[in-house]
Amino acid sequence: MTRTAVLVGGGIGGLASAVALADAGWRTTVLERAREVGEVGAGVALTANAVAALGGLGLDGEAVAEMGPRTWAAGTWDSHGRPILRLPDDPAAGASTALRGVHRARLHGALLERARRLGVEVVTDARVTTVDAGGPAAPARVRHVDRSGAEHEHEADLVVGADGVRSTVRTALYPGHLPVYSGYSSWRAVVPGPSVGPSLRQYWGARAEFGTMPVSDGASYWYGYVALPEGTRFDDEHAVAVERFAGWAQEVQDVVAATPPGAVLRHDVHHLPGGLPRYVRGRVVMVGDAAHATLPTMGQGAATALEDGVCVGRIVAAGVASGRSLGDALAAYDAARRPRCRALARASVASGRFGSHLGPRWQGLRNSLMRRTPTSVITRGTRAVMGWTPPGLP
Template sequence: MNDSHAVVVGGGIGGLSAALALHRRGWRVTVLERAAELREVGAGLSLMANAVRGLDALGLGPALRRGGHGEAPGGIRDRHGRWLSRVDAAEMIRQLGTTALGVHRATLHRTLREALPASWLHTDAKVEHVESGPDHAEVRYQGPDGPHTLEADLVVGADGLRSRVRAQLWPRHPGPVYAGSTTWRAAIAFPHPIPAAITWGPGAEFGMVPIGDGQLYWYGALNAPPGGRAPDELAVLREHFGDWHAPIPALLAATPPDVVLRNDIHHLPVPLPSYVCGRVALLGDAAHPMTPNLGQGAGQAIEDAVVLGAVCADGAGGVPAALAAYDRQRRGRSQSVARASHVAGRLGQQLHNPIAFAARNTALRITPARVMLRSMARYADWRPPADSASSAS
């Protein structure tokens, strides 16, 4: 093992993936998580082929396949249940080499966490300042026992949508903005087999993804003003989705009110000019927060992590060149996916004009399934760097 040290700010999926990718390259890593408990807040994830390949490169693919659910072919429906577009599973495998994987966020987070030495993970650690010099970086943070300063060869800013690292290093950047939609999510026990699919109504979308172990992840999204809250969020969903096709009413009926999460959707309309400042690299939502319409948020963070580990394989001595390569390899692709996801939301869930809505649905019905799949597959058609999967554990 080399003596290179990295500090990862943020203990979510992106941060832990980065820590594991560096660990597999021989780095020593300190993960600083602001929350008092290291856990993932959320419901489920649909991991596309690129994310699955990234997790394979991190050595976690087999465990997650056991703990998740290989998604059955589905597609897009209207609110009455009529199919607008279907996904052919055999064609998906032919194009991408694998299917998508539905998994509970907590399962993925736990699998990442357990692959790292427990002593590397620090909670209740509030980062106050990051400084990058030519030869090393420095992180100052408040822990439960007082202030600390860490020196590092590399700092990874993986502290999410409201990244303090991003705000400090790019103080004039306008930051994320509300994308116009609010989403509700839950993971519930639902043993009946159903395909992963989404349904569109005017200004509304409902999705469902089996995530293994008799569980199912669902979400509902609506055009809405930001910052809204309701005394009973489940009642809001029943009002909007209660008369949609089966099994949507049954899913809502099977959902305990206290497991429903509500979040406004944000994105970064002004892309960052770089993901790197000195010896600090941004990753995941800290670098490229995006709408969920392509199911690529976690996947792009995992890609970031795998590439970061690959370019940093030579240890601390080559960090500046490694981070230049990281920025070159990741910024164009991730920002392109973020733009495409925003457009997909505008033409999908957010579309509410009756004429445009009807025209969009008609276009979907007459478009060959293989053409639709090809248009989606280009975002999931990513392979890790050639030597990622063979790096030492």
């Protein structure tokens, strides 16, 4: 008997889960609210664990190489461009600093192409209205409304809630768990032309962070993460970003100034403190930001969504295939994913407090302490994060 799955959300976590399930032989449908399937955003740093997850989804080294250039995390500078902590400038020196600089649309496109090749059905303009989690003897059900207002019902062995930080599935099944504004907003852009360097560099100032990295031979990505009241709107985002980073390191000012104004995006950063108490309810499993939206200070949002997707296949689908009940397989998924994602969420909060969330009073002391920290301590600390590999692989 062919198992069936409905995935709510066609972003990175949803498509990764769809690929994993379809590859395991499940008949899989993705419901995407947007009229067209795509990814709004700029760049993403694919750390070693993200690359390992992509391999677990059938995207080999060549496919990943086509997404973006090899780079590395070079370290942290202060807002004036003085080094706080330098990391090895050779990505081969440690897997914990090796990255791929990728445009989010390219990553999303590669997952979408793989999903379609595996026969995944993608339904757009599908606004989910109700979710019934089902149970051991009852299937899960999802209803959605299409563009014309017609209602459709889907019955499935499994539903995957992958609809992001403002998840409709989470609201239906975990109504008390709402995202919280972090106090920070983030500008993002991709700039054509030469980059400021071949690596990912981050700069810390008072309650602000700036970062840049290459995403192709002819373009760079930058972000500016700053304290702002929730819901702040500007008529000219580019002009405000130029003003906000005036007086920072010259390379920071240059890359912002070189950005076409229309390329600048900004979004308020919300997170889900602690994540959900369980990632499973009935026949529904939660993945990505819908389950555990974190602060961006660890750069692990896309990576953990990819990890979740792989584990939906390697733990849930594989568990059922081996004769376990779906309930037991889902419990195993929760036991594998929730502790790791909670630890990463705690680390992201701690990183923010010590880094970009720190006010002007303590900048000098923090920088002095970091300059005295051996780089080996930092690289050892990142291996627990970046050294993850998919279940079932050596």
